[in-house]
Amino acid sequence: MPVVYAGIFIFEHMKFQIGDKVLLIHSNEEGEVVEIINSKMVSVDVGGVQFPVYTDQLEFPYFKRFTEKKPAPVEKKKVYVEDLKKEKVTLKTYNVESGIWLSLLPVFDKDVFDDDIVDYFKLFLVNNTDTAYRFSYQFLKSTVVDFQLEGELLPFNDLYLHDVPFEAMNDAPRFDFEFSLKESNRKKVDYFETGLKIKTKQLFQRIEALLLNQQANFSYLLMETYPDKEIRETVDLSKLTAAGYKLYDAGTARQHIPPARSVVDLHIEKITNNRKGLSNFEILTLQLNEFEKYYELAVLHHLAHFIVIHGVGEGRLRDEIHSSLRLKKEVKSFVNQYHPLYGFGATEIYFK
Secondary structure, eight states: OEEEETTEEEETTOSOOTTOEEEETTTOOEEEEEEEEETTEEEEEETTEEEEEEGGGEEOSHHHHHHSOOOOOOOOOOOOGGGOOOOOOOOOSOOOOSEEEEEEEEEEEEOTTSOEEEEEEEEEEEEESSOOEEEEEEEEETTEEEEEEEEEEOTTEEEEEEEEEGGGGGSOOEEEEEEEESSOOTTBOSOEEEEEEOOHHHHHHHHHHHHHTTOSOEEEEEESSOOBOOOOOOOOOHHHHHTTOOOOOHHHHHTTSOOOOSEEEOOHHHHOSOOTTOOHHHHHHHHHHHHHHHHHHHHHTTOSEEEEEOOSTTSHHHHHHHHHHTTOTTEEEEEOOOBTTTBTSEEEEEEO
């Protein structure tokens, strides 16, 4: 159990304390203890990079310093700024493949039976690509935005987001991200939306696997590669022009197309302000047209998933949408189940 001395948490029988200089046995690097994670793990800072290490992989560096032979002093040469090599950033703590990942580092505590339990999670956004991105992030807990952040994610780097208490993972939390390129590329989409929803059972399985394999963290893939824009084939229309047909530039029309949405509400009052006098058939037609428009935009922008709010009612609109989805080749799966934000009145669509 941790004991409090002057406002500092110290684990009983802990070999190391915050501020201790330590030696990493395998890499022979020296660092400093910056956080006590639990009785078996600490966070170490090595050259400005912080990562968790098991205490049995650390030693105090004093014996090494005492026994190693000191080299003869050599004359220092002047080094100019332009001669300095750029430091290569390496991801030391995350066992991830190429792509953008959300990594969870569980921080343990002791319960009344002296067993290790997860107290909270440290969340990191990991960029294991050679591209710099801008991002916006929202953490939703119990259908309410609990935390949000915007920033930049450098190539082959990681970024600390925030801490999430373990009990918050029982409130159907959702992690929503939007990525865009820091340097614009006309061949790439303007932005990419993705999200993550972790089920409680899967979370416990990941924690058990982490303890079994003596790993420090586990990660979820958010984006493998940044999507390309849809390439449209060009057709020679000179013969049509010569025949007297009028041609219009579709590129100018696309400037007025609304951006893609990850969630679209098909309630008629959200679609039109003039619903008086409309028959049920006309209302249904407007709703289906709205669905098709934003479905095509979702496919065009390579969204990972798409939520359609159709309401409950008699289920006519829902059934029409489901019939349409069964015929669409881009759809991997769809489900109409209870959602903390929309109840049973929404269908979640997942693309291939």
